[in-house]
Amino acid sequence: MSKVLFVYAKGGPPLGYALSRVAARSAVHLLALSALPPTVATSADRLCASVLSPSEPERQDLVSLIVSRAQAVGADAVVTFSEYAVVAVAEACEKLGLAGAGNSCALARDKRMMRRTWQDQGISQPRFRPVATEQDLHDAAAALRFPLLLKAAWSAGSTAHRTLRHADEVPAAWERAREVMAESAQLGYAELHVAGAGADFLVEEIVQGTASEWFDQEGWGDYVSVEGVVVDGDFRPVCLSGRMPTVEPFTERAGITPAALPHDAQRRIVALARDAVDALGLRNCGTHTEIKLGADGRMWVIETAARFGGAMTVPQIEEVFGLDLIGMLTDHLLGRPVAWPDGARTPQEAEGAAGSLVVLAVDGEGEAWPDRRIWDFPTVREAVPVSAGSRLSVVAENSLPDGTLVPVYDPAAGANTMAALCLLSAADPETVIRDFRTLVDALPHVLPHGTAEAQS
Template identity: 30%
Template sequence: MTGVLLLEADVSAGEDLLTAAAGLGLDAYAATHEDLFGHYRPELTAKITAPVFTDFSRPETALADLTAFCRKTGIRGIVPCWEFLTPLATRLAAALGLPGHLPARADACRNKRLMAEAFAAHGVPSPRTLTAPDHATLSRRIAAAGLRFPLVVKPAENAASIGVSVVRSADGIPDAARLARSQTHKLPHGIALDTTLLAQEHVDGAEFSVETLVTDGTVHHLTVTEKFTTEGTSRAELGHTVPAELPPAVRDSVYAAATAALTALGLRNGIAHTELKVDPDGHPQVIEVGARPPGDHIMKLVKEALGIDVARACLETVLGRRPDLTPRRRAAAAIRFLTAPEAGTLRWISALPRGEHIIATSLSKMPGDEVGGPQDNMGRLGQIMLRADTAAEANAAAVEALRGVTVDMATRW
């Protein structure tokens, strides 16, 4: 049988991809670290043909290990399931002569410093960005460039809104820089992170993402996702709704901006998740691109709302096939995350709601568990997934569902 290799399948998109592989009659292999495979959930391991072990903290070693494995096993498609493995996936596909992206731009698909440079070089509508090795240099460069506050300060490499803060004045730069540089390696694989500081213009407006398949360089936008985030100094994601309700002209401009970003980054064959903000005048600004399947169960939302099996389409694309991207229905779906109001120990959480629009609920934390605060996506307690005829109905149902959940925390002192 034809084989595909998933780079770190133990993420939210992993189970969807493994299920799709089984439906396509594919052998599905998972690359991870030997110590981590024992912690994979049974529902994942049951769908994996076999694991392959390597050390992702050593990219050159991992590339050599996986190239040899793929040649021996006859792998025909590579999928990076985890954000931090997208450059490796691109280089692995290139080494094997398989469908993938331009290897010369592989690092720019993960490193936000290089990504911002690529956007600027190719005229992608995006926030003006400055970089620096430390907070003092960053402050000087902000002043010299005449950037106005508020600004967004973030690390060159991380995900899930970790290390991101909105800074209202120059006095906030040192604390924001410390937060941005607080992680030097990414667990659980110990991958070294570029701790270069970024300061970006703050874009007022609503936040969205574009879900896309690229086949042989041709861009196929599937939908726009409406995103809900925290306010204030942080930008943790609280939920998503598919599809976003946008005026046709704004949707067209959002798609055009996403296409420009994907082209600048050299995406040729695979799935992409482009995050943007749309200002009050309807002009989009690209924040960043993930050259990997979207997280937070967005693929499930697209399937519920539009009937498009994104996971299946992703696998077909990396195999060099033409996926069927025809919508099967016109509905809406949403997910909302139960988030701790503050860091501490979860004491109690009420029963999760049921109702006409609710299709799934789950808890990721239990009483007694330590929970992070709402400043990034690590403060999540669980989730509620909903479906309705329209996005407005799904959003209203989500508000009502969240009203019925009570969280009791023991605060850290």
């Protein structure tokens, strides 16, 4: 039987979901670089041939650790679905002579190198500057046009994003962004292979997006993501995911599969995503490419990742298109034939729609809730009216336990201050948007009040 080394770290699709799909194709040996979620620990023992949690000294040379563990278990493939481990796994696969993302994987991880590559290729993107010091940020602010967005070069989940509207905001933005990266590292949301990555930043102009010229329905955000895979260097688009508007500055609130776009708009977006992915020279990996939508058909590539979309993006694709992307990629890495889609699937080919909502303590306008609330999904399920035929559930692995005080939303920390992740299945994407708007409006009213004891 074939053997796969699964390198787990925080981020990506829920571990329980991903692990079950890989285990259906091969024997799995789990290398856990992050603590396993409590909801998955029992099933991991059942699904895996072995589970190893290396010590901190063993993790100092991560590539060597992955290589030695793969050799020890006789792995025929090495996989990861975490943004924070993709570079190390790609380098390990190169050393092992196994199929992987390839030696240019870092271009899809370090946003500075990514942007420089696209700049050289003439690919549409916001104007930017790399910054490593506060003085660099001052210099960049003088050269670029406000408003600007400061972001960490190796972050994920909108962590350490800071909006700058005036030059006098530079010192505070620089200090807070660096603080958040240090806090994220303590939580396990940080690059695992590249030393000092938390100190790398870039700043970019905030381009003016619009959703109304692309979507017929209100409630959609002004950007989409193209989900896909690279197979032996060939980009294969799978589908488009839509979004609700982000929360200030650019924290994602919800992802919806599929994006309800006309055929011509989808075709143009996929073509730009193909240019962006092709420029990075990836070999064998999932891809997740975010594209900003502007007026008069303008588009800008925001970023690409050498892995599948995180949160519930991949499970949503399986639900509405019947494509088990994790299983399919595992088969491909093991050298088996895979029937990849001929092109990006359209809304007309979907069986219903699915969406995932990040629960943040802000209302539909992005304003903070007036008081503290306790997360309690049974209350939400009973009290929030969703459309007939819609099914609302909670992703336990990505949510706080019921009875936990909902964190105060911190714009700089982004998704680090989420309380829960909810999943909705519905008849069509328009219904998902409508039900999510209802849910967002209802949460600060139906959730139990936080007690003084809980708040302390």
